[in-house]
Amino acid sequence: MEVVAVHSAVDVIRAKRDGQVLGDAQIDWVIDAYTRGQVADEQMAALAMAVLLRGMTPAETARWTAAMVASGETLVLDGVRRPTVDKHSTGGVGDKITLPLTPLVAACGAAVPQLSGRGLGHTGGTLDKLESIPGWRARLSPDEIRDRLDDVGAVVCAATEGLAPADRKLYALRDVTGTVESIPLIASSIMSKKIAEGVQSLVLDVKCGSGAFMKDLDQARELATALVEIGTANGLRTSALITDMSVPLGRAVGNALEVAEAVEVLRGGGPRDVVELTLALAREMLEHAGLSDVDPAEVLADGRAYDSWCRMIRAQDGDPEAALPRAEHVEVVTAPETGTLARLDAYGVGIAAWRLGAGRARKEDDVQHAAGVLCLAKPGDRVTAGQPLLELHTDRPETIAGAREALVGAYEISGADEVSTPLILDRVVANRAPAGPP
Ligand code: URA
Numbered sequence: 001m002e003v004v005a006v007h008s009a010v011d012v013i014r015a016k017r018d019g020q021v022l023g024d025a026q027i028d029w030v031i032d033a034y035t036r037g038q039v040a041d042e043q044m045a046a047l048a049m050a051v052l053l054r055g056m057t058p059a060e061t062a063r064w065t066a067a068m069v070a071s072g073e074t075l076v077l078d079g080v081r082r083p084t085v086d087k088h089s090t091g092g093v094g095d096k097i098t099l100p101l102t103p104l105v106a107a108c109g110a111a112v113p114q115l116s117g118r119g120l121g122h123t124g125g126t127l128d129k130l131e132s133i134p135g136w137r138a139r140l141s142p143d144e145i146r147d148r149l150d151d152v153g154a155v156v157c158a159a160t161e162g163l164a165p166a167d168r169k170l171y172a173l174r175d176v177t178g179t180v181e182s183i184p185l186i187a188s189s190i191m192s193k194k195i196a197e198g199v200q201s202l203v204l205d206v207k208c209g210s211g212a213f214m215k216d217l218d219q220a221r222e223l224a225t226a227l228v229e230i231g232t233a234n235g236l237r238t239s240a241l242i243t244d245m246s247v248p249l250g251r252a253v254g255n256a257l258e259v260a261e262a263v264e265v266l267r268g269g270g271p272r273d274v275v276e277l278t279l280a281l282a283r284e285m286l287e288h289a290g291l292s293d294v295d296p297a298e299v300l301a302d303g304r305a306y307d308s309w310c311r312m313i314r315a316q317d318g319d320p321e322a323a324l325p326r327a328e329h330v331e332v333v334t335a336p337e338t339g340t341l342a343r344l345d346a347y348g349v350g351i352a353a354w355r356l357g358a359g360r361a362r363k364e365d366d367v368q369h370a371a372g373v374l375c376l377a378k379p380g381d382r383v384t385a386g387q388p389l390l391e392l393h394t395d396r397p398e399t400i401a402g403a404r405e406a407l408v409g410a411y412e413i414s415g416a417d418e419v420s421t422p423l424i425l426d427r428v429v430a431n432r433a434p435a436g437p438p
Contacts, residue, residue: 009033009043016050024063031067035166044170045177052182061184061226062233068192069234071166075113075142075198080149082111083289084199087281088190090223091123093211093350094248094375098126098156099262100270100278100300101285103308106153107299108282110289113149115159115197119359119367122211122350124255127158128359132256132325132369136318154312164192186213187226191234201237201288203281204228208425209246211346217242217425224428232430237288242426243277247379248349250274254358254372254393256324263320266306271378273423275300280424327370327393331400335383339413342379348410349373349390352403356394368395373403379421383413 007029015022030047033039056064077084085105089095102112119125127138140148140157148155161168167189174180194202204227207213208220224240231238250271252261264270265278282296299305313320335341353359357368374391377383389411392403 009039009047013043013046013050016047016054019054021057022060027060027063028067028070031064031071031166035071035169041173045173045179048170048174048177048179048182048185051185052179055182056184058226058229058233061188062230064184065188065191065195065230066234068164068166068170068188069195072164072196073160073162074196075145075163077111077113077146077149077198079146080111082109082150082153083201083291084111084113084149085201085203085285085289086112086114086194086197086199087203087205087285088194089205090190090207090213092207092245092249093123093346093353094250094253094258095123095207095245096129096250096252096258096262097205097274097277097281099129099259100265100274100305100309101281102154102156103266103312104278104296104300104305105282105285106312107304107308108286108294108296109153109291110285111149111153112155112285113145113197113199114156115163115193116156117159118363122347122354122359124253124258124353124359126156128367128369129255129258130156130318132259133313133318133320134322136313137316140316148312148315152308152311152315154308155316156312157316159193163196167192183222183226187223187230191227191230195231195234195236199236201285202231203284203288204238204240205277205281206240206242207245208242209244209346211248211350212245221426221428224426228428228430232432232434235434235436237434238430239284239288240428241280241284241424242428244421244423244425245346247344247421248346248375249277251375251378252372253349253353253375254356255367255369256326257372257374257393260324263309266300266309268301268303276423325370328395329393329397329400331392332388333390333392333404333407335377335385335387335389335413337413338384339382339415341377341381341383341389341411342414342416343412344375344377344379345410348407349375351406352392352410355402355406356392356399357396370395
């Protein structure tokens with residue numbers, strides 16, 4: 001993208017402050033100049049606040065995203081002989097879906113480059129989970145990514161520093177200026193990194209509920225619509241599922257515990273909700289990739305997805321057969337009374353797992369791979385007084401008290417028989433074809 005005019009940061013800030021729609025040239029200039037250090041942090045902070053208060057139109061948001069993509073390198077996947085498709089989740093407690101989904105969709109014939117991050121706060125990061133597998137390596141060069149995509153069809157690795165550097169700078173600034181919670185800024189931040197991956201299509205899993213960024217359905221729909229519009233305007237076939245995150249996904253929350261659960265799913269078992277969401281997202285991805293005649297349930301059941309997982313892990317120097325780390329201390333939380341488990345709060349369980357050592361408070365912190373929470377009962381299950389409800393896993397027994405405290409009020413047992421929470425709450429699709437070739 002050529003940046004033509006020279007603008008003044010103050011003029012751009014004033015225009016947005018006064019509710020004007022920014023022009024393409026203004027957006028291209030301000031993002032480029034900020035990336036190069038010519039627009040100061042305090043000026044960008046003022047502009048981010050003006051955007052948070054005044055909003056941006058879909059066209060402005062799409063251009064803002066394209067300018068952030070243009071601030072760095074883009075992965076070129078032209079040589080890959082399979083259709084390329086990715087999934088992005090806005091993050092939730094126990095969300096290990098990338099682990100079974102990536103090799104499953106690869107086994108169905110697509111190429112899935114999952115450039116992922118590490119976890120911060122109460123939701124885990126995919127790289128942290130996979131790093132609990134002995135030998136597994138997160139860092140791959142662009143050539144290694146392309147080779148593995150062409151051969152295995154599945155790569156989960158660390159995003160390179162060169163992708164969307166404007167976003168990295170702006171996200172850090174938003175974090176300390178109270179400007180994270182702007183839907184156009186969240187959507188452009190997520191999509192700039194995904195578009196820079198060079199894929200042809202993308203499926204978004206927008207989480208909604210206590211354990212998610214978006215707490216209610218209206219907000220989640222607004223974010224999903226913004227994400228789908230940006231993808232479509234930037235040439236990607238894009239759709240979104242909005243899925244429940246008021247309850248942890250599956251039973252395992254924590255790195256090695258989640259890998260073990262993902263392997264169960266890949267071996268044809270695993271919790272019902274993890275299987276349901278994996279298949280729903282796989283169908284969505286396969287439709288975009290032109291592979292809707294392949295049935296992912298069959299590929300999961302007959303072992304092809306598990307074989308694909310083993311190849312994916314070995315291709316990154318991991319040993320899929322090696323024992324996973326196990327925690328030195330395990331304590332249980334028992335049911336205080338008999339009845340039906342009516343509620344198990346995702347946020348409370350996420351905080352408990354984080355306090356046990358599964359997550360990090362600062363970017364520099366290490367995670368404990370074996371730490372986390374196993375949910376032995378899920379909402380709708382009958383429980384009797386004294387029965388174990390949750391297992392707390394950690395190598396540091398001094399963290400147990402804090403984890404128990406996070407769980408106070410996080411579950412509820414009632415006399416009612418039926419508790420039903422649908423997992424897939426809505427689907428958002430583009431209302432037009434993607435703009436130009438992706
Ligand atoms: N995740 C991102 O990548 N960016 C945001 O702004 C929020 C969540």
